[in-house]
Amino acid sequence: MDFLRHLFLVIHLLGYGALVGGLLVQAREPLKKIHPLMRDGIGTAVVAGLILFGLDSGDHDGDAGWHWKMAVKLVVGLVILVFVMANMRKERISNALWAFLLLLTVGNVCVAIFWH
Numbered sequence: 001m002d003f004l005r006h007l008f009l010v011i012h013l014l015g016y017g018a019l020v021g022g023l024l025v026q027a028r029e030p031l032k033k034i035h036p037l038m039r040d041g042i043g044t045a046v047v048a049g050l051i052l053f054g055l056d057s058g059d060h061d062g063d064a065g066w067h068w069k070m071a072v073k074l075v076v077g078l079v080i081l082v083f084v085m086a087n088m089r090k091e092r093i094s095n096a097l098w099a100f101l102l103l104l105t106v107g108n109v110c111v112a113i114f115w116h
Contacts, residue, residue, distance in 0.1 A: 015045030032098040076108045
């Protein structure tokens with residue numbers, strides 16, 4: 001079971017890495033857009049996160065704090081996914097949306113690390 005947890009954790013982290021990479025590579029570009037890598041990254045991260053939740057939920061029975069943390073991470077991940085999918089076919093996105101996606105992504109990673 002530990003192998004599966006570690007495997008899906010790696011997949012989850014690679015998904016977020018693809019999303020962050022897709023965002024950061026555009027930092028100096030005047031025109032920003034949603035790349036397929038970003039869509040695939042957040043989709044992978046959300047699906048792997050759900051699988052991780054299922055694998056880990058047995059270890060956290062009755063731990064309300066852990067369930068709240070997972071709920072926040074899921075909601076933020078779904079918000080990112082919705083914004084990415086909604087703007088996938090657009091030729092460009094605003095700098096504000098780009099910054100918002102980056103902020104949500106980094107915030108979700110911070111929730112995972114700092115919320116105990």
